[in-house]
Amino acid sequence: MSTAAVKSPMNPVYRRRLWTHRIGIAMSIGAMSIGVIVLLWILATLLINGLAALTPALFTETTPAPGSEGGGLMNAIVGSLLMVGLSTLVSTPIGILAGIYLAEYGEENKVAAVTRFVTDIMLSAPSIVIGLFVYALYVANVxxxxxxxxxxxxxLIAVPVVVRTTDNMLRLVPNSLLEAAFALGAPRWKVATLVRLRAVKAGVVTGVLLAVARVTGETAPLLFTALSNQFFNADMNKPMANLPYVIYQFAMSPYDNWRDLAWAGALLVTFSVLALNILSRTVFSQKIPN
Structure with missing residues:
Protein backbone atom coordinates (compact mmCIF):
# COMPACT_ATOMS: atom_id res chain seq x y z
CA MET A 1 0.00 0.00 0.00
CA SER A 2 1.36 3.41 -0.95
CA THR A 3 2.14 6.14 1.60
CA ALA A 4 -0.60 8.35 0.16
CA ALA A 5 -3.15 5.60 0.70
CA VAL A 6 -2.05 5.06 4.30
CA LYS A 7 -2.35 8.80 5.08
CA SER A 8 -5.63 9.19 3.27
CA PRO A 9 -8.40 10.79 5.40
CA MET A 10 -10.63 7.92 4.31
CA ASN A 11 -8.37 5.36 5.98
CA PRO A 12 -10.03 4.50 9.37
CA VAL A 13 -6.72 3.47 10.98
CA TYR A 14 -5.10 6.76 9.99
CA ARG A 15 -8.10 8.75 11.26
CA ARG A 16 -8.01 6.94 14.62
CA ARG A 17 -4.29 7.55 15.04
CA LEU A 18 -4.67 11.20 14.00
CA TRP A 19 -7.40 11.81 16.58
CA THR A 20 -5.41 9.96 19.25
CA HIS A 21 -2.46 12.20 18.47
CA ARG A 22 -4.58 15.34 18.64
CA ILE A 23 -6.18 14.31 21.94
CA GLY A 24 -2.77 13.54 23.44
CA ILE A 25 -1.38 16.91 22.34
CA ALA A 26 -4.44 18.71 23.69
CA MET A 27 -4.16 16.95 27.06
CA SER A 28 -0.44 17.77 27.26
CA ILE A 29 -1.07 21.44 26.48
CA GLY A 30 -3.89 21.49 29.04
CA ALA A 31 -1.70 20.00 31.76
CA MET A 32 1.10 22.45 30.95
CA SER A 33 -1.36 25.35 31.02
CA ILE A 34 -2.64 24.32 34.44
CA GLY A 35 0.90 24.21 35.81
CA VAL A 36 1.78 27.61 34.33
CA ILE A 37 -1.45 29.17 35.60
CA VAL A 38 -0.86 27.86 39.13
CA LEU A 39 2.73 29.12 39.08
CA LEU A 40 1.67 32.57 37.87
CA TRP A 41 -1.10 32.59 40.48
CA ILE A 42 1.41 31.87 43.25
CA LEU A 43 3.82 34.53 42.00
CA ALA A 44 1.03 37.09 41.64
CA THR A 45 -0.20 36.39 45.18
CA LEU A 46 3.33 36.81 46.53
CA LEU A 47 3.81 40.06 44.62
CA ILE A 48 0.47 41.52 45.70
CA ASN A 49 0.94 40.68 49.38
CA GLY A 50 4.72 40.98 49.64
CA LEU A 51 5.60 44.11 47.71
CA ALA A 52 3.76 46.33 50.18
CA ALA A 53 6.07 45.18 52.97
CA LEU A 54 9.31 45.58 50.97
CA THR A 55 10.58 48.70 52.72
CA PRO A 56 14.07 49.74 53.85
CA ALA A 57 13.06 48.78 57.40
CA LEU A 58 12.73 45.17 56.25
CA PHE A 59 16.52 45.00 55.79
CA THR A 60 17.59 47.28 58.66
CA GLU A 61 15.36 46.31 61.61
CA THR A 62 15.04 43.07 63.54
CA THR A 63 11.84 41.07 63.97
CA PRO A 64 9.33 42.92 66.16
CA ALA A 65 7.98 41.77 69.51
CA PRO A 66 4.39 40.46 69.67
CA GLY A 67 1.89 43.29 69.40
CA SER A 68 4.44 45.95 68.45
CA GLU A 69 4.41 47.91 65.22
CA GLY A 70 7.09 48.12 62.55
CA GLY A 71 10.09 45.85 62.51
CA GLY A 72 11.90 43.98 59.80
CA LEU A 73 13.70 40.77 58.97
CA MET A 74 17.35 41.78 59.20
CA ASN A 75 18.25 39.14 61.78
CA ALA A 76 16.45 36.41 59.81
CA ILE A 77 18.08 37.45 56.52
CA VAL A 78 21.57 37.52 58.04
CA GLY A 79 20.97 34.20 59.80
CA SER A 80 19.84 32.51 56.59
CA LEU A 81 22.82 33.91 54.68
CA LEU A 82 25.27 32.68 57.32
CA MET A 83 23.83 29.17 57.54
CA VAL A 84 23.34 28.70 53.79
CA GLY A 85 26.78 30.19 53.11
CA LEU A 86 28.53 27.85 55.57
CA SER A 87 26.55 24.92 54.21
CA THR A 88 27.64 25.78 50.67
CA LEU A 89 31.30 26.13 51.68
CA VAL A 90 31.25 22.68 53.29
CA SER A 91 29.05 20.78 50.84
CA THR A 92 30.66 22.03 47.62
CA PRO A 93 34.15 20.48 47.98
CA ILE A 94 32.77 17.32 49.59
CA GLY A 95 30.15 16.86 46.87
CA ILE A 96 32.54 17.57 43.99
CA LEU A 97 35.26 15.26 45.30
CA ALA A 98 32.74 12.49 45.95
CA GLY A 99 31.30 12.96 42.45
CA ILE A 100 34.78 12.70 40.94
CA TYR A 101 35.40 9.50 42.88
CA LEU A 102 32.12 7.96 41.68
CA ALA A 103 32.79 8.91 38.07
CA GLU A 104 36.40 7.67 38.09
CA TYR A 105 36.07 4.53 40.18
CA GLY A 106 32.34 3.88 40.20
CA GLU A 107 32.61 0.83 37.96
CA GLU A 108 35.59 -0.74 39.71
CA ASN A 109 34.68 -1.34 43.34
CA LYS A 110 31.75 -1.94 45.65
CA VAL A 111 32.47 1.10 47.82
CA ALA A 112 31.48 3.40 44.97
CA ALA A 113 28.28 1.42 44.38
CA VAL A 114 27.37 1.70 48.07
CA THR A 115 28.19 5.42 48.02
CA ARG A 116 25.94 5.98 45.04
CA PHE A 117 23.14 3.99 46.70
CA VAL A 118 23.41 5.98 49.96
CA THR A 119 23.46 9.23 47.96
CA ASP A 120 20.26 8.27 46.19
CA ILE A 121 18.62 7.49 49.54
CA MET A 122 19.68 10.85 50.98
CA LEU A 123 18.31 12.62 47.91
CA SER A 124 14.85 11.20 48.56
CA ALA A 125 14.94 11.40 52.37
CA PRO A 126 12.47 13.87 53.92
CA SER A 127 14.26 16.94 55.23
CA ILE A 128 12.53 16.64 58.61
CA VAL A 129 14.22 13.25 59.09
CA ILE A 130 17.61 14.88 58.51
CA GLY A 131 16.67 17.58 61.02
CA LEU A 132 15.78 14.97 63.63
CA PHE A 133 19.04 13.14 62.93
CA VAL A 134 21.11 16.28 63.52
CA TYR A 135 19.06 17.04 66.62
CA ALA A 136 19.79 13.62 68.09
CA LEU A 137 23.42 13.64 67.01
CA TYR A 138 24.42 17.22 67.84
CA VAL A 139 21.77 19.40 69.50
CA ALA A 140 20.80 16.87 72.17
CA ASN A 141 24.46 16.40 73.13
CA VAL A 142 25.41 20.08 73.36
CA LEU A 156 23.45 16.91 54.62
CA ILE A 157 20.69 17.98 52.24
CA ALA A 158 23.00 19.78 49.79
CA VAL A 159 25.80 17.21 49.52
CA PRO A 160 23.78 14.50 47.67
CA VAL A 161 22.60 17.06 45.11
CA VAL A 162 26.17 18.14 44.33
CA VAL A 163 27.43 14.55 44.29
CA ARG A 164 24.86 13.28 41.81
CA THR A 165 25.13 16.33 39.57
CA THR A 166 28.92 16.12 39.46
CA ASP A 167 28.84 12.36 38.84
CA ASN A 168 26.30 12.66 36.02
CA MET A 169 28.11 15.57 34.36
CA LEU A 170 31.52 13.84 34.46
CA ARG A 171 30.05 10.73 32.86
CA LEU A 172 29.01 12.81 29.86
CA VAL A 173 32.60 13.67 28.95
CA PRO A 174 33.52 11.67 25.81
CA ASN A 175 36.10 8.90 26.19
CA SER A 176 38.11 10.27 23.26
CA LEU A 177 39.00 13.37 25.28
CA LEU A 178 40.17 11.24 28.22
CA GLU A 179 42.12 8.87 25.98
CA ALA A 180 43.93 11.82 24.41
CA ALA A 181 44.99 13.05 27.86
CA PHE A 182 46.17 9.58 28.89
CA ALA A 183 48.06 9.26 25.60
CA LEU A 184 50.03 12.40 26.48
CA GLY A 185 51.16 10.75 29.70
CA ALA A 186 48.92 12.61 32.15
CA PRO A 187 48.28 10.76 35.42
CA ARG A 188 44.75 9.79 36.31
CA TRP A 189 44.26 12.47 38.98
CA LYS A 190 45.25 15.19 36.50
CA VAL A 191 42.91 13.79 33.87
CA ALA A 192 40.09 13.77 36.40
CA THR A 193 40.62 17.31 37.67
CA LEU A 194 42.29 19.28 34.88
CA VAL A 195 40.60 17.63 31.89
CA ARG A 196 37.39 15.90 32.86
CA LEU A 197 36.22 18.33 35.54
CA ARG A 198 37.24 21.39 33.55
CA ALA A 199 35.23 20.17 30.56
CA VAL A 200 32.00 20.20 32.60
CA LYS A 201 32.76 22.95 35.12
CA ALA A 202 29.63 24.88 34.13
CA GLY A 203 27.44 21.85 34.81
CA VAL A 204 29.10 21.32 38.19
CA VAL A 205 28.52 24.98 39.11
CA THR A 206 24.90 24.48 38.08
CA GLY A 207 24.62 21.57 40.50
CA VAL A 208 26.04 23.71 43.31
CA LEU A 209 23.54 26.49 42.58
CA LEU A 210 20.68 23.99 42.51
CA ALA A 211 21.82 22.64 45.88
CA VAL A 212 21.85 26.19 47.30
CA ALA A 213 18.35 26.76 45.91
CA ARG A 214 17.23 23.48 47.49
CA VAL A 215 18.38 24.36 51.01
CA THR A 216 17.43 28.05 50.94
CA GLY A 217 13.76 27.42 51.65
CA GLU A 218 14.08 24.44 54.00
CA THR A 219 12.10 24.91 57.21
CA ALA A 220 11.69 21.48 58.81
CA PRO A 221 15.38 20.75 59.56
CA LEU A 222 15.87 24.23 61.04
CA LEU A 223 13.02 23.69 63.50
CA PHE A 224 15.11 21.05 65.27
CA THR A 225 18.55 22.61 64.86
CA ALA A 226 18.82 26.41 64.63
CA LEU A 227 15.30 27.19 65.91
CA SER A 228 15.15 31.02 65.86
CA ASN A 229 16.17 34.20 67.66
CA GLN A 230 14.16 37.39 67.95
CA PHE A 231 17.32 39.47 68.26
CA PHE A 232 20.23 39.97 65.90
CA ASN A 233 22.89 37.33 66.40
CA ALA A 234 26.00 36.59 64.36
CA ASP A 235 27.32 33.92 66.73
CA MET A 236 26.54 30.61 65.04
CA ASN A 237 26.98 28.72 68.29
CA LYS A 238 23.69 30.17 69.53
CA PRO A 239 20.08 29.92 68.29
CA MET A 240 19.85 31.85 65.05
CA ALA A 241 16.94 33.45 63.23
CA ASN A 242 16.29 32.33 59.66
CA LEU A 243 13.77 33.27 57.00
CA PRO A 244 11.95 29.92 56.64
CA TYR A 245 11.21 29.63 60.36
CA VAL A 246 10.23 33.31 60.70
CA ILE A 247 7.86 32.97 57.75
CA TYR A 248 6.26 29.92 59.36
CA GLN A 249 5.98 31.64 62.74
CA PHE A 250 4.70 34.99 61.48
CA ALA A 251 2.24 33.55 58.97
CA MET A 252 0.45 31.70 61.79
CA SER A 253 0.32 34.74 64.10
CA PRO A 254 -2.72 36.96 64.81
CA TYR A 255 -0.76 40.20 64.22
CA ASP A 256 -1.19 42.01 60.91
CA ASN A 257 2.37 43.38 60.74
CA TRP A 258 3.77 39.89 61.41
CA ARG A 259 1.73 38.46 58.55
CA ASP A 260 2.93 41.28 56.27
CA LEU A 261 6.52 40.46 57.17
CA ALA A 262 5.83 36.79 56.48
CA TRP A 263 4.63 37.67 52.95
CA ALA A 264 7.71 39.82 52.41
CA GLY A 265 9.99 37.01 53.61
CA ALA A 266 8.23 34.51 51.38
CA LEU A 267 8.72 36.87 48.44
CA LEU A 268 12.44 37.17 49.19
CA VAL A 269 12.93 33.41 49.46
CA THR A 270 10.86 32.64 46.34
CA PHE A 271 12.61 35.11 44.11
CA SER A 272 16.03 34.19 45.49
CA VAL A 273 15.41 30.54 44.56
CA LEU A 274 13.96 31.61 41.20
CA ALA A 275 17.02 33.76 40.50
CA LEU A 276 19.38 30.89 41.37
CA ASN A 277 17.51 28.52 39.05
CA ILE A 278 17.52 31.03 36.19
CA LEU A 279 21.22 31.73 36.81
CA SER A 280 22.07 28.03 36.77
CA ARG A 281 20.18 27.40 33.53
CA THR A 282 21.36 30.45 31.59
CA VAL A 283 24.64 31.98 32.70
CA PHE A 284 26.30 28.68 33.59
CA SER A 285 24.70 26.54 30.89
CA GLN A 286 27.26 24.74 28.76
CA LYS A 287 27.23 22.02 26.17
CA ILE A 288 29.35 18.92 26.66
CA PRO A 289 32.26 18.81 24.20
CA ASN A 290 32.04 16.21 21.47
Whole structure:
Protein backbone atom coordinates (compact mmCIF):
# COMPACT_ATOMS: atom_id res chain seq x y z
CA MET A 1 0.00 0.00 0.00
CA SER A 2 1.36 3.41 -0.95
CA THR A 3 2.14 6.14 1.60
CA ALA A 4 -0.60 8.35 0.16
CA ALA A 5 -3.15 5.60 0.70
CA VAL A 6 -2.05 5.06 4.30
CA LYS A 7 -2.35 8.80 5.08
CA SER A 8 -5.63 9.19 3.27
CA PRO A 9 -8.40 10.79 5.40
CA MET A 10 -10.63 7.92 4.31
CA ASN A 11 -8.37 5.36 5.98
CA PRO A 12 -10.03 4.50 9.37
CA VAL A 13 -6.72 3.47 10.98
CA TYR A 14 -5.10 6.76 9.99
CA ARG A 15 -8.10 8.75 11.26
CA ARG A 16 -8.01 6.94 14.62
CA ARG A 17 -4.29 7.55 15.04
CA LEU A 18 -4.67 11.20 14.00
CA TRP A 19 -7.40 11.81 16.58
CA THR A 20 -5.41 9.96 19.25
CA HIS A 21 -2.46 12.20 18.47
CA ARG A 22 -4.58 15.34 18.64
CA ILE A 23 -6.18 14.31 21.94
CA GLY A 24 -2.77 13.54 23.44
CA ILE A 25 -1.38 16.91 22.34
CA ALA A 26 -4.44 18.71 23.69
CA MET A 27 -4.16 16.95 27.06
CA SER A 28 -0.44 17.77 27.26
CA ILE A 29 -1.07 21.44 26.48
CA GLY A 30 -3.89 21.49 29.04
CA ALA A 31 -1.70 20.00 31.76
CA MET A 32 1.10 22.45 30.95
CA SER A 33 -1.36 25.35 31.02
CA ILE A 34 -2.64 24.32 34.44
CA GLY A 35 0.90 24.21 35.81
CA VAL A 36 1.78 27.61 34.33
CA ILE A 37 -1.45 29.17 35.60
CA VAL A 38 -0.86 27.86 39.13
CA LEU A 39 2.73 29.12 39.08
CA LEU A 40 1.67 32.57 37.87
CA TRP A 41 -1.10 32.59 40.48
CA ILE A 42 1.41 31.87 43.25
CA LEU A 43 3.82 34.53 42.00
CA ALA A 44 1.03 37.09 41.64
CA THR A 45 -0.20 36.39 45.18
CA LEU A 46 3.33 36.81 46.53
CA LEU A 47 3.81 40.06 44.62
CA ILE A 48 0.47 41.52 45.70
CA ASN A 49 0.94 40.68 49.38
CA GLY A 50 4.72 40.98 49.64
CA LEU A 51 5.60 44.11 47.71
CA ALA A 52 3.76 46.33 50.18
CA ALA A 53 6.07 45.18 52.97
CA LEU A 54 9.31 45.58 50.97
CA THR A 55 10.58 48.70 52.72
CA PRO A 56 14.07 49.74 53.85
CA ALA A 57 13.06 48.78 57.40
CA LEU A 58 12.73 45.17 56.25
CA PHE A 59 16.52 45.00 55.79
CA THR A 60 17.59 47.28 58.66
CA GLU A 61 15.36 46.31 61.61
CA THR A 62 15.04 43.07 63.54
CA THR A 63 11.84 41.07 63.97
CA PRO A 64 9.33 42.92 66.16
CA ALA A 65 7.98 41.77 69.51
CA PRO A 66 4.39 40.46 69.67
CA GLY A 67 1.89 43.29 69.40
CA SER A 68 4.44 45.95 68.45
CA GLU A 69 4.41 47.91 65.22
CA GLY A 70 7.09 48.12 62.55
CA GLY A 71 10.09 45.85 62.51
CA GLY A 72 11.90 43.98 59.80
CA LEU A 73 13.70 40.77 58.97
CA MET A 74 17.35 41.78 59.20
CA ASN A 75 18.25 39.14 61.78
CA ALA A 76 16.45 36.41 59.81
CA ILE A 77 18.08 37.45 56.52
CA VAL A 78 21.57 37.52 58.04
CA GLY A 79 20.97 34.20 59.80
CA SER A 80 19.84 32.51 56.59
CA LEU A 81 22.82 33.91 54.68
CA LEU A 82 25.27 32.68 57.32
CA MET A 83 23.83 29.17 57.54
CA VAL A 84 23.34 28.70 53.79
CA GLY A 85 26.78 30.19 53.11
CA LEU A 86 28.53 27.85 55.57
CA SER A 87 26.55 24.92 54.21
CA THR A 88 27.64 25.78 50.67
CA LEU A 89 31.30 26.13 51.68
CA VAL A 90 31.25 22.68 53.29
CA SER A 91 29.05 20.78 50.84
CA THR A 92 30.66 22.03 47.62
CA PRO A 93 34.15 20.48 47.98
CA ILE A 94 32.77 17.32 49.59
CA GLY A 95 30.15 16.86 46.87
CA ILE A 96 32.54 17.57 43.99
CA LEU A 97 35.26 15.26 45.30
CA ALA A 98 32.74 12.49 45.95
CA GLY A 99 31.30 12.96 42.45
CA ILE A 100 34.78 12.70 40.94
CA TYR A 101 35.40 9.50 42.88
CA LEU A 102 32.12 7.96 41.68
CA ALA A 103 32.79 8.91 38.07
CA GLU A 104 36.40 7.67 38.09
CA TYR A 105 36.07 4.53 40.18
CA GLY A 106 32.34 3.88 40.20
CA GLU A 107 32.61 0.83 37.96
CA GLU A 108 35.59 -0.74 39.71
CA ASN A 109 34.68 -1.34 43.34
CA LYS A 110 31.75 -1.94 45.65
CA VAL A 111 32.47 1.10 47.82
CA ALA A 112 31.48 3.40 44.97
CA ALA A 113 28.28 1.42 44.38
CA VAL A 114 27.37 1.70 48.07
CA THR A 115 28.19 5.42 48.02
CA ARG A 116 25.94 5.98 45.04
CA PHE A 117 23.14 3.99 46.70
CA VAL A 118 23.41 5.98 49.96
CA THR A 119 23.46 9.23 47.96
CA ASP A 120 20.26 8.27 46.19
CA ILE A 121 18.62 7.49 49.54
CA MET A 122 19.68 10.85 50.98
CA LEU A 123 18.31 12.62 47.91
CA SER A 124 14.85 11.20 48.56
CA ALA A 125 14.94 11.40 52.37
CA PRO A 126 12.47 13.87 53.92
CA SER A 127 14.26 16.94 55.23
CA ILE A 128 12.53 16.64 58.61
CA VAL A 129 14.22 13.25 59.09
CA ILE A 130 17.61 14.88 58.51
CA GLY A 131 16.67 17.58 61.02
CA LEU A 132 15.78 14.97 63.63
CA PHE A 133 19.04 13.14 62.93
CA VAL A 134 21.11 16.28 63.52
CA TYR A 135 19.06 17.04 66.62
CA ALA A 136 19.79 13.62 68.09
CA LEU A 137 23.42 13.64 67.01
CA TYR A 138 24.42 17.22 67.84
CA VAL A 139 21.77 19.40 69.50
CA ALA A 140 20.80 16.87 72.17
CA ASN A 141 24.46 16.40 73.13
CA VAL A 142 25.41 20.08 73.36
CA UNK A 143 22.03 20.94 74.96
CA UNK A 144 21.32 24.03 72.86
CA UNK A 145 20.20 25.01 69.39
CA UNK A 146 22.71 26.75 67.14
CA UNK A 147 23.44 28.03 63.66
CA UNK A 148 26.12 25.36 63.32
CA UNK A 149 23.49 22.65 63.80
CA UNK A 150 21.31 24.30 61.16
CA UNK A 151 24.23 24.47 58.73
CA UNK A 152 25.01 20.81 59.37
CA UNK A 153 21.44 19.82 58.53
CA UNK A 154 21.49 21.94 55.36
CA UNK A 155 24.85 20.44 54.40
CA LEU A 156 23.45 16.91 54.62
CA ILE A 157 20.69 17.98 52.24
CA ALA A 158 23.00 19.78 49.79
CA VAL A 159 25.80 17.21 49.52
CA PRO A 160 23.78 14.50 47.67
CA VAL A 161 22.60 17.06 45.11
CA VAL A 162 26.17 18.14 44.33
CA VAL A 163 27.43 14.55 44.29
CA ARG A 164 24.86 13.28 41.81
CA THR A 165 25.13 16.33 39.57
CA THR A 166 28.92 16.12 39.46
CA ASP A 167 28.84 12.36 38.84
CA ASN A 168 26.30 12.66 36.02
CA MET A 169 28.11 15.57 34.36
CA LEU A 170 31.52 13.84 34.46
CA ARG A 171 30.05 10.73 32.86
CA LEU A 172 29.01 12.81 29.86
CA VAL A 173 32.60 13.67 28.95
CA PRO A 174 33.52 11.67 25.81
CA ASN A 175 36.10 8.90 26.19
CA SER A 176 38.11 10.27 23.26
CA LEU A 177 39.00 13.37 25.28
CA LEU A 178 40.17 11.24 28.22
CA GLU A 179 42.12 8.87 25.98
CA ALA A 180 43.93 11.82 24.41
CA ALA A 181 44.99 13.05 27.86
CA PHE A 182 46.17 9.58 28.89
CA ALA A 183 48.06 9.26 25.60
CA LEU A 184 50.03 12.40 26.48
CA GLY A 185 51.16 10.75 29.70
CA ALA A 186 48.92 12.61 32.15
CA PRO A 187 48.28 10.76 35.42
CA ARG A 188 44.75 9.79 36.31
CA TRP A 189 44.26 12.47 38.98
CA LYS A 190 45.25 15.19 36.50
CA VAL A 191 42.91 13.79 33.87
CA ALA A 192 40.09 13.77 36.40
CA THR A 193 40.62 17.31 37.67
CA LEU A 194 42.29 19.28 34.88
CA VAL A 195 40.60 17.63 31.89
CA ARG A 196 37.39 15.90 32.86
CA LEU A 197 36.22 18.33 35.54
CA ARG A 198 37.24 21.39 33.55
CA ALA A 199 35.23 20.17 30.56
CA VAL A 200 32.00 20.20 32.60
CA LYS A 201 32.76 22.95 35.12
CA ALA A 202 29.63 24.88 34.13
CA GLY A 203 27.44 21.85 34.81
CA VAL A 204 29.10 21.32 38.19
CA VAL A 205 28.52 24.98 39.11
CA THR A 206 24.90 24.48 38.08
CA GLY A 207 24.62 21.57 40.50
CA VAL A 208 26.04 23.71 43.31
CA LEU A 209 23.54 26.49 42.58
CA LEU A 210 20.68 23.99 42.51
CA ALA A 211 21.82 22.64 45.88
CA VAL A 212 21.85 26.19 47.30
CA ALA A 213 18.35 26.76 45.91
CA ARG A 214 17.23 23.48 47.49
CA VAL A 215 18.38 24.36 51.01
CA THR A 216 17.43 28.05 50.94
CA GLY A 217 13.76 27.42 51.65
CA GLU A 218 14.08 24.44 54.00
CA THR A 219 12.10 24.91 57.21
CA ALA A 220 11.69 21.48 58.81
CA PRO A 221 15.38 20.75 59.56
CA LEU A 222 15.87 24.23 61.04
CA LEU A 223 13.02 23.69 63.50
CA PHE A 224 15.11 21.05 65.27
CA THR A 225 18.55 22.61 64.86
CA ALA A 226 18.82 26.41 64.63
CA LEU A 227 15.30 27.19 65.91
CA SER A 228 15.15 31.02 65.86
CA ASN A 229 16.17 34.20 67.66
CA GLN A 230 14.16 37.39 67.95
CA PHE A 231 17.32 39.47 68.26
CA PHE A 232 20.23 39.97 65.90
CA ASN A 233 22.89 37.33 66.40
CA ALA A 234 26.00 36.59 64.36
CA ASP A 235 27.32 33.92 66.73
CA MET A 236 26.54 30.61 65.04
CA ASN A 237 26.98 28.72 68.29
CA LYS A 238 23.69 30.17 69.53
CA PRO A 239 20.08 29.92 68.29
CA MET A 240 19.85 31.85 65.05
CA ALA A 241 16.94 33.45 63.23
CA ASN A 242 16.29 32.33 59.66
CA LEU A 243 13.77 33.27 57.00
CA PRO A 244 11.95 29.92 56.64
CA TYR A 245 11.21 29.63 60.36
CA VAL A 246 10.23 33.31 60.70
CA ILE A 247 7.86 32.97 57.75
CA TYR A 248 6.26 29.92 59.36
CA GLN A 249 5.98 31.64 62.74
CA PHE A 250 4.70 34.99 61.48
CA ALA A 251 2.24 33.55 58.97
CA MET A 252 0.45 31.70 61.79
CA SER A 253 0.32 34.74 64.10
CA PRO A 254 -2.72 36.96 64.81
CA TYR A 255 -0.76 40.20 64.22
CA ASP A 256 -1.19 42.01 60.91
CA ASN A 257 2.37 43.38 60.74
CA TRP A 258 3.77 39.89 61.41
CA ARG A 259 1.73 38.46 58.55
CA ASP A 260 2.93 41.28 56.27
CA LEU A 261 6.52 40.46 57.17
CA ALA A 262 5.83 36.79 56.48
CA TRP A 263 4.63 37.67 52.95
CA ALA A 264 7.71 39.82 52.41
CA GLY A 265 9.99 37.01 53.61
CA ALA A 266 8.23 34.51 51.38
CA LEU A 267 8.72 36.87 48.44
CA LEU A 268 12.44 37.17 49.19
CA VAL A 269 12.93 33.41 49.46
CA THR A 270 10.86 32.64 46.34
CA PHE A 271 12.61 35.11 44.11
CA SER A 272 16.03 34.19 45.49
CA VAL A 273 15.41 30.54 44.56
CA LEU A 274 13.96 31.61 41.20
CA ALA A 275 17.02 33.76 40.50
CA LEU A 276 19.38 30.89 41.37
CA ASN A 277 17.51 28.52 39.05
CA ILE A 278 17.52 31.03 36.19
CA LEU A 279 21.22 31.73 36.81
CA SER A 280 22.07 28.03 36.77
CA ARG A 281 20.18 27.40 33.53
CA THR A 282 21.36 30.45 31.59
CA VAL A 283 24.64 31.98 32.70
CA PHE A 284 26.30 28.68 33.59
CA SER A 285 24.70 26.54 30.89
CA GLN A 286 27.26 24.74 28.76
CA LYS A 287 27.23 22.02 26.17
CA ILE A 288 29.35 18.92 26.66
CA PRO A 289 32.26 18.81 24.20
CA ASN A 290 32.04 16.21 21.47
Missing amino acids: NHFSGYAGSLALT
